[in-house]
């Protein structure tokens with residue numbers, strides 16, 4: 001079987017499935033952290049928790065109930081959004097939080113990124129075009 005065939009087969013198989021998302025990545029990272037801690041602690045409980053997280057992450061990747069997975073991931077990103085950004089690329093997140101401030105539009109809740117230390121800014125929301133002022 002040629003390499004291209006294999007890739008095509010995987011792509012076909014993945015069609016209509018959830019694939020990787022923030023929640024899945026988070027579960028995988030947490031389970032690896034637990035496994036590393038468990039190298040020293042050797043507890044059955046932590047092994048089971050780590051295994052369960054990996055199984056859950058894999059199950060999310062192949063799940064075909066996209067709506068449910070998407071809403072779970074949205075809830076997760078809503079709760080841990082800033083954290084997920086830090087996990088994805090810590091260096092970029094540091095630079096980002098130094099140079100920019102994240103605000104929420106008071107009308108629609110859309111997140112808006114504004115440069116820091118520019119004094120009082122008049123901001124136009126990109127999604128509902130509401131105008132509001134904020135200190136940066």
Ligand SMILES: [Zn+2]
Pocket residue numbers: 105106107108109110125126127128129130
């Ligand atoms: Zn808005």
